[in-house]
Amino acid sequence: MADIRNNFVGIKSPNPFWLASAPPTDKAYNVIRAFQAGWGGVVWKTLGEEGPPVVNVNGPRYGAIWGADRRLLGLNNIELITDRQLQLNLQEIKQVKKDWPDRALVASIMVPCVEESWKAILPAVEETECDGIELNFGCPHGMSERGMGAAVGQVPEYIEMVARWCKQYTRMPVIVKLTPNITDIRYPARAAKRGGADAVSLINTISSITSVNLDTFSPEPSIDGKGSHGGYCGPAVKPIALNMVAEIARDPETAGLPISGIGGVTTWRDAAEFIALGAGNVQVCTAAMTYGFKIVQEMIAGLENWMDEKGHRTLDDITGRATPNVTDWQYLNLNYVAKARINQDACIKCGRCHIACEDTSHQAITSSVNGVRHFEVMEDECVGCNLCVNVCPVENCISMVPLAAGELDQRTGRPVSPEYANWTTHPNNPMARQAAE
Ligand SMILES: Cc1cc2nc3c(=O)[nH]c(=O)nc-3n(C[C@H](O)[C@H](O)[C@H](O)COP(=O)(O)O)c2cc1C
Ligand code: SF4
Ligand code: SF4
DSSP, X not given: OOBOOEEETTEEESSSEEEOSSGGGSSXXXXXXXXXXXXXXXXXXXXXXXXXXXXXXXXXXXXXXXXXXXXXXXXXXXXXXXXXXXXXXHHHHHHHHHHOTTSEEEEEEOOOSSXXXXXXXXXXXXXXXXXXXXXXOOOOSSSGGGTOTHHHHTOHHHHHHHHHHHHHHOOSOEEEEOOSOSSOTHHHHHHHHHTTOSEEEEOOOEEEXXXXXXXXXXXXXXXXXXXXXXXXXSGGGHHHHHHHHHHHHTOTTTXXXXXXXXXXXXXXXXXXXXXXXXXSEEEESHHHHHHOTTHHHHHHXXXXXXXXXXXXXXXXXTTTTTGGGOOOGXXXXXXXXXXXEEOTTTOOOOOHHHHHHHHHSOSOBOSEETTEEOOOBOXXXXXXXXXXXXXXXXTTSEEEEEOOTTOEETTTTEEOOSSOOOGGGOTTOHHHHHHHO
């Protein structure tokens, strides 16, 4: 059986599945139930300064996007950090850590961007004997308007400064949680590293409005007729998160910086993808909020089964395995040729592939042959774009078949070259032409 024990910046947990800082980790009651269900660790709901806690709205906090089967694809929220007293949270953290020593317990923190505020809260958090801290530089709503959360995460200099204070005032590992509401994620990650952070975690939520009520003309969730942007998460954000994780993992300036991958993790496969792209572990919020804590059992079993099947013994065997395969477009092999092929036995003759290819791609799929409804790829027109694969409602009905070296590409009339050749040396590339002259 594969060994999925996790060691993230020295924080040990029985598996790489942590709950992200959010409602599932808001209080001891939840966290204990999560640990009972099998979660390897939690990042406690973000703590704020000592004093009167923040106040949440007293109406709807969530907006959502669903698939046609009403499955939740994207969740939007306007919730703030914890609205419970700091001391109550700290007492609970201390007790839970004492009772569950084998699980990871990290405290998320967000206080004003002044040294005194961080200096004040860090010893109090350290006293709980939790395993580490996560700096919430990601929340894009409410707190950012008060100069915290994403307002800090969008300024690399602030990230570096606060990370440095934290390393100075605590011995606990420091994880910097990044906001995706930024153009190039590498800059805040580099700043975290410069500030001495032990790791980064990402992504926090994406600024969003999920819908507008067309009777009241109010964005949802609506509070007395008005709405404000919220933070988007869930399966819909996974592609954005994966890309950002990969960008940091393959950036020479941050290579080797541990990453906790967050964003849309719902299945073991999602987790394995984050890990393959360089994440040391994953954090989960929306999936637990949608399906409950026991979903972790499927994640654990699925990951173990897959690792057993493939002969991977530990997480180290898979961590970062996909990172070297992420490259810039200009290095893709332009001599690689693939063609779509339709499995006629699986085809239900809906016609989607034809209309997509006919109207928006390369007019390479028939709709009828000899007057009979029939969908077939014309290889001499197919550019191999795979749009048809993605619009076909029948899984695996259309596959992309690579042509072997030497095989004739009917579209170009040329045999497929065995050589790897990319845009940097292509004769149509003006830069390549200039270099050759
Ligand atoms: C209702 C809600 C509240 C959240 N509160 C926090 C928070 O207090 N601190 C924080 O760092 N992230 C917070 N998050 C963001 C999550 O920790 C996580 O980064 C994000 O939801 C992406 O993960 P997911 O796609 O698995 O949900 C919150 C998310 C939701 C849905
Ligand atoms: S791969 Fe693209 S070009 Fe080829 S048949 Fe499909 S949609 Fe048309
Ligand atoms: S979209 Fe798929 S199922 Fe529909 S006609 Fe094309 S190949 Fe057949």
